[in-house]
Amino acid sequence: xxxxxxxxxxxxxxxxxxxxxxxxxxxxxxxxxxxxxxxxxxxxxxxxxxxxxxxxxxxxxxxxxxxxxxxxxxxxxxxxxxxxxxxxxxxxxxxxxxxxxxxxxxxxxxxxxxxxxxxxxxxxxxxxxxxxxxxxxxxxxxxxxxxxxxxxxxxxxxxxxxxxxxxxxxxxxxxxxxxxxxxxxxxxxxxxxxxxxxxxxxxxxxxxxxxxxxxxxxxxxxxxxxxxxxxxxxxxxxxxxxxxxxxxxxxxxxxxxxxxxxxxxxxxxxxxxxxxxxxxxxxxxxxxxxxxxxxxxxxxx
Amino acid sequence: xxxxxxxxxxxxxxxxxxxxxxxxxxxxxxxxxxxxxxxxxxxxxxxxxxxxxxxxxxxxxxxxxxxxxxxxxxxxxxxxxxxxxxxxxxxxxxxxxxxxxxxxxxxxxxxxxxxxxxxxxxxxxxxxxxxxxxxxxxxxxxxxxxxxxxxxxxxxxxxxxxxxxxxxxxxxxxxxxxxxxxxxxxxxxxxxxxxxxxxxxxxxxxxxxxxxxxxxxxxxxxxxxxxxxxxxxxxxxxxxxxxxxxxxxxxxxxxxxxxxxxxxxxxxxxxxxxxxxxxx
Numbered sequence: 001x002x003x004x005x006x007x008x009x010x011x012x013x014x015x016x017x018x019x020x021x022x023x024x025x026x027x028x029x030x031x032x033x034x035x036x037x038x039x040x041x042x043x044x045x046x047x048x049x050x051x052x053x054x055x056x057x058x059x060x061x062x063x064x065x066x067x068x069x070x071x072x073x074x075x076x077x078x079x080x081x082x083x084x085x086x087x088x089x090x091x092x093x094x095x096x097x098x099x100x101x102x103x104x105x106x107x108x109x110x111x112x113x114x115x116x117x118x119x120x121x122x123x124x125x126x127x128x129x130x131x132x133x134x135x136x137x138x139x140x141x142x143x144x145x146x147x148x149x150x151x152x153x154x155x156x157x158x159x160x161x162x163x164x165x166x167x168x169x170x171x172x173x174x175x176x177x178x179x180x181x182x183x184x185x186x187x188x189x190x191x192x193x194x195x196x197x198x199x200x201x202x203x204x205x206x207x208x209x210x211x212x213x214x215x216x217x218x219x220x221x222x223x224x225x226x227x228x229x230x231x232x233x234x235x236x237x238x239x240x241x242x243x244x245x246x247x248x249x250x251x252x253x254x255x256x257x258x259x260x261x262x263x264x265x266x267x268x269x270x271x272x273x274x275x276x277x278x279x280x281x282x283x284x285x286x287x288x289x290x291x292x293x294x295x296x297x298x299x300x301x
Numbered sequence: 302x303x304x305x306x307x308x309x310x311x312x313x314x315x316x317x318x319x320x321x322x323x324x325x326x327x328x329x330x331x332x333x334x335x336x337x338x339x340x341x342x343x344x345x346x347x348x349x350x351x352x353x354x355x356x357x358x359x360x361x362x363x364x365x366x367x368x369x370x371x372x373x374x375x376x377x378x379x380x381x382x383x384x385x386x387x388x389x390x391x392x393x394x395x396x397x398x399x400x401x402x403x404x405x406x407x408x409x410x411x412x413x414x415x416x417x418x419x420x421x422x423x424x425x426x427x428x429x430x431x432x433x434x435x436x437x438x439x440x441x442x443x444x445x446x447x448x449x450x451x452x453x454x455x456x457x458x459x460x461x462x463x464x465x466x467x468x469x470x471x472x473x474x475x476x477x478x479x480x481x482x483x484x485x486x487x488x489x490x491x492x493x494x495x496x497x498x499x500x501x502x503x504x505x506x507x508x509x510x511x512x513x514x515x516x517x518x519x520x521x522x523x524x525x526x527x528x529x530x531x532x533x534x535x536x537x538x539x540x541x542x543x544x545x546x547x548x549x550x551x552x553x554x555x556x557x558x559x560x561x562x563x564x565x566x567x568x569x570x571x572x573x574x575x576x577x578x579x580x581x
Contacts, residue, residue, distance in 0.1 A: 057431070065329040065342060075408060086380045092399045155580060159573035193566065198568045202577060 008102040011031040011079050015109050022061040026246045036106045036274045041101045043286050050121040052095035054234050056114040061286050062243040072096040072225040077106060083122035113243045115175040125231050127183050130291055132188040133176040133237060134228045140220030142165050143270050146174040147262040149222045154199055154255055166258060168270055170242035179294040187231050193298050195228035222264055238288045247274040252287035332435060334415035339445050340438035346482060347432060362550045407464045417457035420477050428486045435481040452476035479571045
C-alpha cells in the first residue's frame with residue numbers, strides 16, 4: 001500500500017493508495033476525489049458542520065461492495081471532532097463532525113465517497129434546520145418527472161410564503177429543501193407538514209405523484225418521500241459525490257434553470273459532474289447557502 | 302457412518318455459484334494464508350425460518366413499540382436516563398460506560414488470515430456456532446477453487462481469527478461441496494463441562510450388543526430434506542388462505558394527530574393548491 005504523509009493546518013494526515021481508480025469505468029482516482037473535496041471544501045463544509053456524518057465507504061471503488069459507518073471509527077486521528085448521539089433504542093455512540101478541511105480529507109481518504117448527514121445538528125438532534133421533500137422516481141418515471149413535481153412543490157410552497165431550494169440527488173431524484181433554522185420546529189411538525197403537502201399534491205396530480213411508501217402505488221410515478229423528516233434519517237449532503245459509474249455530485253439548481261432544463265426534455269442535462277461543480281459555484285454563486293441561513297416558520301401549525 | 306457437513310445445502314449445484322445464494326455480502330475482504338491472498342465476500346448460509354408477527358393495538362391496529370419501563374416509578378424511562386450495569390448480586394451492579402465498552406471493541410477485520418490447518422474431523426460439532434459461505438470476488442475465482450479443492454481432498458480445515466459485528470471470533474474455514482464455508486466457533490470457555498452428565502455405570506457386553514443391533518436396524522443416510530418445520534408450514538398455510546379471504550387491517554397513517562392534521566393547515570394548502578393549478 002502506498003502512503004503519503006501530508007500536513008494540513010499543522011495536522012498530520014496519512015493518505016493511502018492515491019493512485020487507486022475508484023470509478024474504474026470512467027477513470028477517477030482517489031487523488032482526484034481528494035482534490036475535488038479540497039476544492040469544494042469552502043462550500044460543502046458549512047453544510048456538514050456539526051452534523052453526525054454517516055460514512056458510505058467504497059474501499060474497492062464504486063463497482064465493488066460498500067459499507068455504511070455511523071460510528072466515528074476508533075482509529076481516527078486525535079484531532080477529529082466527535083459528538084455523542086443517541087440512537088432510537090437508547091444506545092449512545094460517538095459520531096464524526098466534519099468541521100474542517102483536514103477532517104474532510106481524512107474522510108475522503110477512507111473512500112467515503114458519499115457523505116450523508118441528518119437534517120439536524122448533533123447538539124440539537126430533535127430540531128431540524130430544514131424540511132425536505134425527497135423526490136424519488138419509480139421505474140418508468142425519470143428525473144424529468146421529478147422536476148415537474150419539484151416545480152409544483154415550488155409553486156405551492158411559494159404560495160405558502162416559504163422560500164424553498166432544489167438540488168439534484170446526484171442519482172435519479174431531486175431534493176426540495178425548506179429552510180427553518182429556528183430551534184422551535186420539531187421533526188414531528190416537519191413530518192406532519194410535509195405529509196400534508198405530499199398528500200394534497202398527490203390528490204391533485206394522481207398520475208404524476210404518489211405520497212405512499214408502498215411500491216404498489218409507485219408505478220411510473222414520482223414518490224414524494226416526506227418521511228425523511230425524521231431524526232433517524234440522513235440525506236446526501238449537497239456537493240457530495242455519488243457512487244455511480246461517473247463522479248456525479250448532488251448539486252443545487254436555480255428554479256428558473258430547472259424550469260428551462262425541464263422544457264428541454266433531456267434528463268442528462270440535469271446532472272452535474274464533479275469537474276464542473278466548483279466553476280459553476282464561482283459563476284452562479286452558492287445557491288444552497290440560504291438553506292443554512294434563512295429563518296422561517298411553518299405556516300399556522 | 303459417513304461424516305456429513307453441518308451446513309445445509311439445498312441445491313445440487315455448488316452452494317456458492319448456485320442461484321440460491323444472494324451475492325450481497327455482509328463483509329468483503331481477503332482470505333489469506335502464507336503468501337496466498339484471495340479476494341472474497343461473506344454471505345449468509347442459513348436463514349432461520351421463523352415466522353414473526355408484529356404486535357398491534359386491537360383498537361386501531363397501530364403497531365406497538367417496546368419502551369424501557371421503570372416499575373419503581375411506574376414511568377417510561379427516556380434514553381438519556383439509561384445506563385448499563387453488570388449484576389454481581391441481587392440488586393447490586395457494577396456500572397460500565399459505552400466508552401469503556403468501545404475501548405475494548407476490536408478493529409474491523411480486512412482479512413481472514415488462516416493461522417493453522419487442522420483435520421476437519423477433529424472439531425466436535427458442539428463448537429459450531431454460525432455458518433457463512435465465502436464467495437470469490439472478482440479476480441479471486443481461480444485461487445478460490447484451487448483452495449476449496451485442495452482442502453476437500455485432504456479433509457483439512459483452516460483456523461482463523463476474524464472480527465464480525467464488533468466481536469472477535471475464532472472461525473473455521475472449510476470446504477463444503479466445492480465451496481468454502483466459514484463457521485464461527487464457540488470459544489472453549491463457552492462450552493459447558495460435561496463431566497457432570499457422563500454416566501459411569503458398568504454395562505454387560507450382551508446388553509451393549511443388543512443396543513448396537515437396534516441402532517444398526519434404524520441406520521440410514523442423513524437427508525435433511527425429509528424434515529421440515531411443520532408448525533411454520535401450517536402457519537404459512539393459514540396466512541395464505543387469510544390473504545385470499547379477507548382484506549388486511551390497516552394501521553392509522555399518523556400516530557398522534559389522526560389522518561388529516563389540523564384543519565387550518567389543510568385548508569391553507571387547498572387554497573394555495575387551487576392557485577397553483579390555475580398557473581400550471
